[in-house]
Amino acid sequence: MPLLTIGINHKTAPLDVREKVVFAPEQLNTALHELIGLPGLREAAILSTCNRTELYCNLQEVAADQRIIDWLGNYHQFDGQSLRPYLYQHTDSEAVKHAIRVASGLDSLVLGEPQILGQLKSAYSAADEHGTLGKHLRRLFQHAFAVAKHVRTDTDIGASAVSVAFAAVSLARQIFGDLGEQRALLIGAGETIELAARHLRGNGLREAVVANRTPERAARLAAEIDAKAIALPDIPQVLHQADIVIASTASPLPILGKGAVERAIRQRKHRPMFMVDLAVPRDIEAEVGSLDDVYLYTLDDLEEVVAENIASRREAAEQAEEIVAAQTEHFMGWLRSQDVVNLIRSYRDRAERTRDDVLHKAQRQLAQGRPPEEVLAFLAQTLTNKLIHEPTSALDHAAREARPELIAAAHELLHLPRDPNKQ
Template sequence: MSLITIGINHKTAPVSVREKVVFAPEQMSDALRALVRLPGLDEAAILSTCNRTELYCNLQTPQQEGEIVQWLSEYHHFDGGDLRPFIYELADIDAVRHAIRVASGLDSLVIGEPQILGQLKSAYSTAAEQGTLGKLLRRLFQHAFAAAKHVRTDTEIGSSAVSVAFAAVTLARQIFGDVAKQHALLIGAGETIELAARHLQSAGIQELTVANRTLERAELLGKQFNAKAITLSDINQVLHEADIIIASTASPVPILGKGAVERAIRQRRRKPVFMVDLAVPRDIETEVENLNDVYLYTVDDLQEVVTQNMASRQQAATQAENIIDVQTENFMGWLRAQDAVNLIRGYRDRAEIARQSVLTKARRQLAQGRPPEEVLEFLAETLTNKLTHEPTTSLHQAAREGRTELINAACELLKLPYPTNDKLP
C-alpha cells in the first residue's frame, strides 16, 4: 500500500485556478465514488475549500499518481497538462506530515486558523458515509485530528487574533464576556464582514443583523448566518438595538454620524455599545469616539494587535512543528507495524499447526494407556523441537556464512545475549 496526497492550494496556484477545481458539496459523493473506481485505488477522501483541493488516497502502487492527476484534470475539464504545474504530490511520510499540518492550521493562509480542522472533519465524514475510507485513511485522519488537538492544547497557536475581524470579535468578548447574549449589527457585506459574522457565530451569538447598500447582498449573507437583512437606509431604525457594531463598506462618506449614535444611546438608556470601524475611509464619524458609553476602535487600533499576534503565532508555529514531527513518526511507526502483521500471523499460524499436531499425538498416547508423565515429557520435548528446529538451522547456516547481521537480529528478536566469536552456534 502507498499513501498519496495530490493537491493544489493557495501556495501553488492563483484563485483563478483554484476556483476551477473546487468540488461543490453536492458533487462530493459522486466524485468520491468515481475516484475509487480507478484501478488500484483502495481508499480516498477529498478536501475542498476556497484555498485548497486535496485528494488523499491509498494506492496499491505509487506509480498510479499520474492517473489520479489525470482524473482530477478531466473531472474539472482541464486540457492536457494545464493543471499539472500547480499540483503537488506527497507520498508516505510527507503525506502524513502534510495531513497533520493541515489539520493543525500550519498550512493555512492564516497560521493557526481553526476553520480548516472542521473542514477536514467534514471531508472525513463524507468519505466515511460513502464507504471510501479503509483502515489506513481512517487511522490517518483520526491521528491528524488528535495531533491538531495536541497542538492547540500545548501551544498558543490559536489563542491570539490574526485578522482584524477576529480581533474585533475578541475585543467584543473582552468587553461583554458572553457575546451570545448580545445583538450585533454588521454594516457591509464584503469578505471582512463575512469573516466577522463567522467569528461571531462561532462565539455563539444569537441575534445578528446585516445592513448593506443592496438588500439582495445583505440577504445572501444573512442566509449563511441566520441573520436579519436590511438596507443602509434602515440602520437608524435598529441602531439602538445593537450592542456590537462592526462596519466595513466602500462608502466614500461616513455611514454613521454622531447624532444618530447619540439618539441610539439615549434609547438604550446609556447601555454601552461596542463599535469597530474597519473601513478606509471611515464608516463612523470620528466624533463618535467622544461619546460616553461608546467603545470605538478603528482598523489602525486593531492592526497593531494583529501585528503583535502574528509574531506570537509564528513562535507558536515553531513549537507546533516539533509536535508534528513526533506525531508524524508515531503514525509511521504504526504504519510500519502493519507491514509485519501478515508475517506475525503466518508465524503464529505455523506454531499453532505444530501445537495441534503434537497435541493430537499426545492424546493418542494417553488413549493407548501411556503414563501421563511420559506423555507430558513427549509433548514438551517434541513441541520444543518443532518450534526451534528451523530457527536454529538458519542460525547455524548464518554462522557458517559469517552473516553476523542476521545473528544479531535474531538476538534482538529472541531477547538473547549477543554472542562472542567463540560462542557462535
C-alpha cells in the same frame, strides 16, 4: 502501500486558479466515486475549502499520481497539465506530516486557525459515508485529529482569536475606526459568516442584515446576533444601506455584480462601501473593485492583514512542529508495522498448528493410559523441538554460508546474548 496527497492552496496558487478546482458539497459523492475508481487507488478523500483543495489517496502503484492529476483537470473541465505549476505532492511520511500540519492549523492562511480541523473532519466523514476510506486513511485522519487536539491543548497556537473572519473585521476597523455607526450586510450563513458576525457585534456594530439562499438558516443566525434576515433576491433592496459587506457562500456564480453595486453607490451618494469576499469561487464580481468609493478585498488581500497576527503565534508554532515531527514518526512506525502483519499472522498460525498437532498426540497417549508425567515430558520435548527446528536449521545454514547479518538479526529478534556463557 504509498500514501499520496496532491493539492493546491493559498501558498501555491492565486485565487483565480484555486476557484477552478473547488468541489462543492453536492459534488463530493460523484467526485469520490470517480476518484476511487481510477486504476491504482485503494482509498481516497477530498478536502475542499476556500483556501485549498487536496486529494488524499492510498495507492497500489506510485504511477497513479499522473492519473489523479489528469482526473482533477478533467473533472473541472480543463487541462490538468495547466495545474502542474501550482500543485504540490507529498508521499508517505511527508503526506502524513502534511495531514497533521493541516489539521493543526499550521498550514493555514491564518496560523493556528481552528476552522480547518472541522473542515478536515467533514472531508473524513464524507469519504467514510461514501465508502472510499480504508484502514490506512482512516487511521491517518484519526491520528491527525488527535494530534491537532494535542497541539491546541499543549501550545498557545490558538490563544488569540485569529481567523480570516477576524482579519476582515480588523480591516473594517482600520477603514471606519469606530463601528458603532456602521451597518453590515452578511451574505451567507455558514461558519465564516457567523464568526464575522460575532466579531462585528463584539466591536459595537450598529446594525446587521443576514442574507442567505435558505431563509431559515439566515433567520437562525440573525436571531443569535440580533440582526435582520432576508433571502438572497432581496439584497438589492438593502445593499445601499450597508457600509460593510462580507460574503462567504458556496454559490458557483457571483451573488453581487458590478451593476447592482453601482446602483447602491449612487443611492448612498457615494459614501464609501467596504466589501470583503471570503468565498471561492467569488461571490462578488472582480470588476466591483474598479468602482470609485468601493474598497473590495478578497482572501488573497487578507494575507497582509493576518501577517501581524502570525508573529505572536510563531513561538507556539515551533513547539507544535516538534509535536508534529514526533507524531509523524509514530504514525510511520504503525504504517511500517502493517508490512509485517501477514508475516506475523502466518508465523503464529504455523506455531498454533504445531501446538495443536503435538497436543492431539499427547491427548491420545493419555487416553491410552500413559502416565501423565511421561506425557507432559513428551509434550514439552516434542513441542520445543518442532518450534525451534526451522530457526536453528536456518542459523546453521547462515553460519556455513558466512551470512553474519542473519546471525546478528537472530540475536536481536530472539534476544539472545552474544556471549554463550552469559545467559
